Amino acid sequence: MLKPILILEDDPSAQARIHNILKTFGYLDDDLFFSQTIEKAKQIHEQNTIGLFLVDLNLPDGCGIEFIQSLRQRHEQNVPVMVLSAWNSIETIYKALTVGARGYVLKERDDVEVMFAIRTMLKGEAIIDPGIAKEILKKLHLTQRRAEISADANIQANLSSRELEILNFIASGFSSREISEKIHISRFTVDVHIKKVYQKLQVNSRTKAVHLAKQIGLLS
Structure with missing residues (x-):
């Protein structure tokens, strides 16, 4: 004792x-x-x-x-x-x-x-x-959610209108060539925008970019 x-x-x-x-x-x-x-x-x-x-x-x-x-x-x-x-x-x-x-x-x-x-x-x-303990967990969850919302808002603010436009085309299954034809820019420029989207979302593929964008509300 x-x-x-x-x-x-x-x-x-x-x-x-x-x-x-x-x-x-x-x-x-x-x-x-x-x-x-x-x-x-x-x-x-x-x-x-x-x-x-x-x-x-x-x-x-x-x-x-x-x-x-x-x-x-x-x-x-x-x-x-x-x-x-x-x-x-x-x-x-x-x-x-x-x-x-x-x-x-x-x-x-x-x-x-x-x-x-x-x-x-x-x-x-x-x-x-x-x-x-229950109240503390609720407060921690609320704090975490606020941080997630803030992070999501930062990502949305960091993506340019052109990058968001291209991200929507990617989600619809368009290729870089098809996107370039639709918005009248070179395929090379489209690929540059896609790489920037990857960097800002911290992903390395179209599938992951679309999945994350849907999770944080960038795509419906």
């Missing part, structure tokens, strides 16, 4: 709940330090080698994220920190994880779920509340 454990939590009822949960793991009172403020938590930490931190965020003298950040600034990168908080905004969660928390669980979870989270931390693994 990781011990001692420092619990940074200002709500007495939440402290009692955590105390009872930790007792089920076999922890004794001497293994647990409770603090209602960041300042006191820092004092306890200076006087003891802590094995695990359970940290709330909304505290009388500041945000628990500041405390986690202070731990990491002291080069204690390997000490596990789990946030147990009612705050569920994605921005707050990201910040807590970014500064060094390895777990984030919502207080609204029942005791069995909190026990599972703590057990996971005790095994040296990371844990993120399932509801939070």
